[in-house]
Amino acid sequence: MLINNLLVGKNIKLTSFKEEYLPTFETWYNNTGFLRLYDVVSAFPKSETELREMILDTRKSSDKYIFAIKTIQTDKIVGVTGFENILWNNGTATVYIGIGDNNFRGQGVGKEALALTLEFGFQELNFHRIQLTVLSYNKPAIALYEKLGFKKEGVYREFIHRDGKRHDMYLYGILRNEWNNII
Template sequence: MIDLFTGTAISLAAPRSSDIEEMKTWRNSHYLRMVDTDYAFPKVPESPSKALEFRIRTNEEDQLLGFAALHSIEWNNQCALLAIGIGEEEHRGKGYGAEALQLLLQYAFYELNLNRVGLDVISYNEPAIRTYRKAGFKEEGRLRETVLRDGKAFDRIVMGILRREWVALQAE
């Protein structure tokens, strides 16, 4: 049997109440502008949602690195959207997000029996776009100039992956 929540370097873990304070430090404007299309604003921890939320933690030190979630789940259509983020700049570009993405897709397709997982990403978030493409996501469309930042307009890229596409990539 596969371990649904543990990868080589990281694990998808349940949220802890102690995470809130650390995650507040990630809410600087740069981080918010990379993962959210809403305007940057210091946010209060949200009330529990219907999303399946995980924290990304290192296996060795149990250090909090980020979050991953499946949300907007439509059970009748076997589809969901995902959100993922690595909090501190020093932890980005090390493969943690890519590994968390693979674990989240494994969970979505093998445990939840979903057929499709989608997302949207701001066009200037090139590292995330590369990670999604490498994981097998395909661009399905663009919402042109829907994100306005610093006097410039950016597209929101809609991407998705089907279960059969992801399974085929795992076999390679």
């Protein structure tokens, strides 16, 4: 799925994360349902001030990128995506994505946004390998990653404790040549 216009797809675009998005981001970070899919840390709410610091830290970093996921039709922010733990000398990075607006889950937004993010990573940043982790109970995300060509590479057994149960965390990865075969 080669996207001809870098960071712009059919229905969504990836843009810089602006100060004006912080109130929306704060809403997501106060939604435990979102947090339990987005991160492995405890679903602890964050204030707009804490999130501002997190975004500033990302912008100052040489091993992280963050994008706002916005709809083309309404120019509304619906999620975030980006890279962290970039090892430039090895051409590797960890990708992340979160669709914060429930109305846009299951609508193909995540697939399009992740495809744009991967394209940016492989084509613009010259990565060789992109990886991610996902909790075993996040079945929709796992299906999405596999559809885009990610391969399950490992299991962190009983990694996280949620609601009185232990859950595995999976490691998925995709190499540039695998991505090239998909596009």
